[in-house]
Every structure is written in structure tokens, then in C-alpha cells.
Amino acid sequence: QITLKESGPTLVKPTQTLTLTCTFSGFSLSTSGVGVGWIRQPPGKALEWLALIYWDDDKRYSPSLKSRLTITKDTSKNQVVLTMTNMDPVDTATYYCAHLKPGLYYFDYWGQGTLVTVSS
Amino acid sequence: DIQMTQSPSTLSASVGDRVTITCRASQSISSWLAWYQQKPGKAPKLLIYKASSLESGVPSRFSGSGSGTEFTLTISSLQPDDFATYYCQQYNSYTWTFGQGTKVEIK
Numbered sequence: 001q002i003t004l005k006e007s008g009p010t011l012v013k014p015t016q017t018l019t020l021t022c023t024f025s026g027f028s029l030s031t032s033g034v035g036v037g038w039i040r041q042p043p044g045k046a047l048e049w050l051a052l053i054y055w056d057d058d059k060r061y062s063p064s065l066k067s068r069l070t071i072t073k074d075t076s077k078n079q080v081v082l083t084m085t086n087m088d089p090v091d092t093a094t095y096y097c098a099h100l101k102p103g104l105y106y107f108d109y110w111g112q113g114t115l116v117t118v119s120s
Numbered sequence: 121d122i123q124m125t126q127s128p129s130t131l132s133a134s135v136g137d138r139v140t141i142t143c144r145a146s147q148s149i150s151s152w153l154a155w156y157q158q159k160p161g162k163a164p165k166l167l168i169y170k171a172s173s174l175e176s177g178v179p180s181r182f183s184g185s186g187s188g189t190e191f192t193l194t195i196s197s198l199q200p201d202d203f204a205t206y207y208c209q210q211y212n213s214y215t216w217t218f219g220q221g222t223k224v225e226i227k
Contacts, residue, residue: 037216047156047164047207049216060214063121096163104170105211106154110163 002026004036004097004111011117012087018116022080022097026109029055029075035100036080037107038071040093048093052100053080087118122146122212126219132227139195141222143208148188152211155184155193158221159204167206168193198224 008020020038027034037052051071052060061069070083080097094115098107123146133139143153151171156164166175168184171191181196195202203226208219 039218046220047158047209047218049209049218052214052216063215098163101166101169105152105216106166106169106209107156107164108166108169108175110165113163 002099002109004099004109006095006097006111006114008095008114008116010115011119013120014088014118016087018082018084018087018091020082020084020095020097020114020116022082022111024078024080024097024099027099029053029073029078029080031055031102033102035102036073037098037100038080038082039096039098039107040091041096041113042090042093045093050084050095051082054100089118092116092118121215122149122210122217124208124210124217124219126206126208126222128222129220130223130225132225133198134227135198135200137198137227139198139202139224141193141206141208141224143186143191143193143219145189145191145210147212149210149212151187153184153186153191154209154211155182156207156209157202157204158207164207195224 004024034055038050053071094113096113099109101108125144153171155168158164172184205223
């Protein structure tokens with residue numbers, strides 16, 4: 001059974017760096033083809049893909065946010081970490097991590113999401 | 121970047137209705153298109169992948185079709201549990217993009 005759970009601060013100040021951790025179980029990020037992605041959703045708005053890391057440490061980023069994002073993995077801890085620099089109130093959103101369906105490029109298992117508010 | 125445009129943005133329908141949602145890509149994405157259902161306060165749920173493949177456990181009243189730039193999600197007979205927001209999502213060249221969503225409301 002695959003599960004994912006996001007953790008991190010619920011409130012960050014403008015200009016600060018956000019660090020979110022996705023802790024997962026039921027699969028290994030050392031297995032060929034496996035990936036974990038981050039997607040966010042501002043309140044009342046659409047989903048936006050942010051970043052993805054593959055089993056072989058290949059990393060992919062949204063072109064519009066690439067300069068602010070870093071994604072890493074700790075295979076031994078079953079964790080994926082996303083950092084986003086220079087946070088702004090427009091970055092207020094629910095942040096989800098999700099398991100990439102191997103070989104098919106879709107997200108078949110999602111975490112419950114964590115709401116991050118950016119405010120001074 | 122590939123843009124995904126869904127229509128309509130909101131759809132009012134009754135239980136038992138046949139419902140169709142359209143998603144258009146700004147350039148060809150072959151069949152690399154998925155559909156998700158999201159209910160308030162919940163994470164999205166994968167319904168359809170590769171344009172027309174039904175995810176395991178998803179009711180057969182959901183179906184997807186299309187290729188290239190135009191895709192549709194059809195619910196053959198709308199059920200009370202189906203009132204939700206639906207998103208399409210494309211994959212192309214290591215980038216993923218979601219549509220703006222279609223809210224299916226009770227008429």
C-alpha cells in the first residue's frame with residue numbers, strides 16, 4: 001500500500017525559504033522508473049506542477065519556478081524534500097507530493113497536502 | 121510551454137445525465153493526457169491515464185478519448201458521488217501541466 005505525507009511549516013514570512021518534506025511508504029525511490037513529484041494548489045485555484053525527482057536522481061522543474069526550486073531525495077529515509085526560495089504571498093497554497101505511475105507519467109497516489117501560508 | 125484549456129469551467133447537471141468535459145492542448149501531446157477528480161479539501165484522484173485507460177478501481181461510467189490536441193472525459197450516467205472538480209493533465213518533455221479545472225455542480 002503506497003502512502004505519502006507532507007510535512008513542514010504552515011506559516012512562512014515573505015522572502016523566507018520554504019522547506020517541505022514528503023515521507024512515503026509502500027515503494028522505494030531506488031526502484032527503476034519510480035518518481036515523486038510536488039504539485040501545489042492556491043486556495044480556490046487550479047493545480048500547478050512544481051518539480052519531480054526520479055529514482056536515478058534525475059530532477060525536473062517547472063520552467064516558471066525553476067530558479068527558486070530544489071528537489072532532493074533521501075532513499076534511506078524514504079523522503080523527498082522540496083525547497084522554494086524567496087517566498088511571496090502568491091505562493092500561499094496547499095502543497096502536495098505524489099507518486100509517479102512508473103513509465104506512464106501520471107500521479108496515481110497523492111499525499112493529503114499541507115497548507116502553507118505566506119504572510120508577515 | 122504547453123497550455124491546457126478545459127471547457128466548460130462550470131457545468132450544472134442532474135443525476136443520471138451524460139456529462140462531457142473537453143481539454144485542449146496548445147500543441148500535440150499524442151496520448152499523454154490524464155484526468156483527475158478532486159473533491160473539496162481532498163487530494164486529486166487519478167481517473168484516466170494515457171487519454172483512455174481507466175485507472176484501477178475507477179467506475180466504468182468514466183471514460184476518456186482523444187489524441188493530439190483535443191481530449192474528452194465522459195461520465196455516462198452522473199452519480200451523486202461524481203459532483204466534484206475535474207482536471208486534465210498533460211505530460212511532454214519532462215514537464216507536466218494541469219488544466220484550470222471543470223466544476224460539476226448539481227442542477
